[in-house]
Amino acid sequence: MKKKHKVIGITGGIASGKSTVSDYIKSKGYPVLDADIYARKVVEPGSQGLKEIVEAFGEAALNEDGTMNRQQVGSIIFNDPKKRAILNGITHPIIRQKMNEDRDFYLQTTHVFQDIPLLFENGLERQMDEVIVVYVDRAVQIKRLMTRNNMSEADAISRIESQMSLDEKKDRASVVFDNTGTIETLYKQIDDYLQELS
Numbered sequence: 001m002k003k004k005h006k007v008i009g010i011t012g013g014i015a016s017g018k019s020t021v022s023d024y025i026k027s028k029g030y031p032v033l034d035a036d037i038y039a040r041k042v043v044e045p046g047s048q049g050l051k052e053i054v055e056a057f058g059e060a061a062l063n064e065d066g067t068m069n070r071q072q073v074g075s076i077i078f079n080d081p082k083k084r085a086i087l088n089g090i091t092h093p094i095i096r097q098k099m100n101e102d103r104d105f106y107l108q109t110t111h112v113f114q115d116i117p118l119l120f121e122n123g124l125e126r127q128m129d130e131v132i133v134v135y136v137d138r139a140v141q142i143k144r145l146m147t148r149n150n151m152s153e154a155d156a157i158s159r160i161e162s163q164m165s166l167d168e169k170k171d172r173a174s175v176v177f178d179n180t181g182t183i184e185t186l187y188k189q190i191d192d193y194l195q196e197l198s
């Protein structure tokens, strides 16, 4: 009997290593749809998404060239749950619709991965055959986020705490990749997983 193609979610905490996992899986030939990339597309200049964001957050949400001022919007929403819910309400339905269309296209021929930072927060595990959680120790997570984003410890912690705790995500996972160690250790876990999958 023909094997059904799977929809596999990749999630984790901010800076836990989702993109590192996604890039490696892509290099092995699988399609990986990245919610952060869709999130950028739905707020391009001229989009309905950006128009609604300016209505909700004012002109301060814009750079001079008409693109969204990501730093400004980020500094508002990562410190204010109500504002975060407003931004999510504008962006998430459009992101989901576009991602689902692409997922259905790829599913005809292959397994599809979806890298979605807020997968559990948005109850999307129901749409997945499996959910991989990329886990990292909290101290290492704070350090990697501070280094990558050139950010203070307080800002790193407020971003981490605007998401469900990584320990809870780990408990809900069907598969856990532990990325507290080296990249090589991470790749080994992915290789083992992909071997099972094929």
Ligand SMILES: CC(C)(COP(=O)(O)OP(=O)(O)OC[C@H]1O[C@@H](n2cnc3c(N)ncnc32)[C@H](O)[C@@H]1O)[C@@H](O)C(=O)NCCC(=O)NCCS
Pocket (backbone or CB within 6 Å): 013, 014, 015, 035, 036, 039, 069, 070, 071, 073, 074, 077, 084, 087, 088, 091, 095, 116, 117, 118, 162, 163
């Ligand atoms: C708030 C924004 C402007 C910050 O932009 P910035 O370039 O600094 O960060 P980037 O988009 O690269 O996101 C980095 C990470 O932040 C986390 N994050 C982003 N948005 C959210 C959110 N609404 N709630 C919690 N965590 C979030 C995710 O882990 C994401 O991977 C931007 O993230 C955004 O438009 N968010 C709303 C859309 C969204 O929810 N995206 C997440 C995936 S659906």
Ligand SMILES: Nc1ncnc2c1ncn2[C@@H]1O[C@H](COP(=O)(O)OP(=O)(O)OP(=O)(O)O)[C@@H](O)[C@H]1O
Pocket (backbone or CB within 6 Å): 012, 013, 014, 015, 016, 017, 018, 019, 020, 021, 036, 117, 144, 145, 148, 179, 180, 181, 182, 183, 184, 186
């Ligand atoms: N095993 C590792 N050892 C050292 N550095 C790592 C390791 N894994 C990832 N990194 C680094 O940590 C940072 C976060 O990784 P990555 O960007 O893959 O996380 P992410 O979960 O996709 O982040 P975000 O939620 O912000 O999109 C990056 O700078 C990356 O190069």
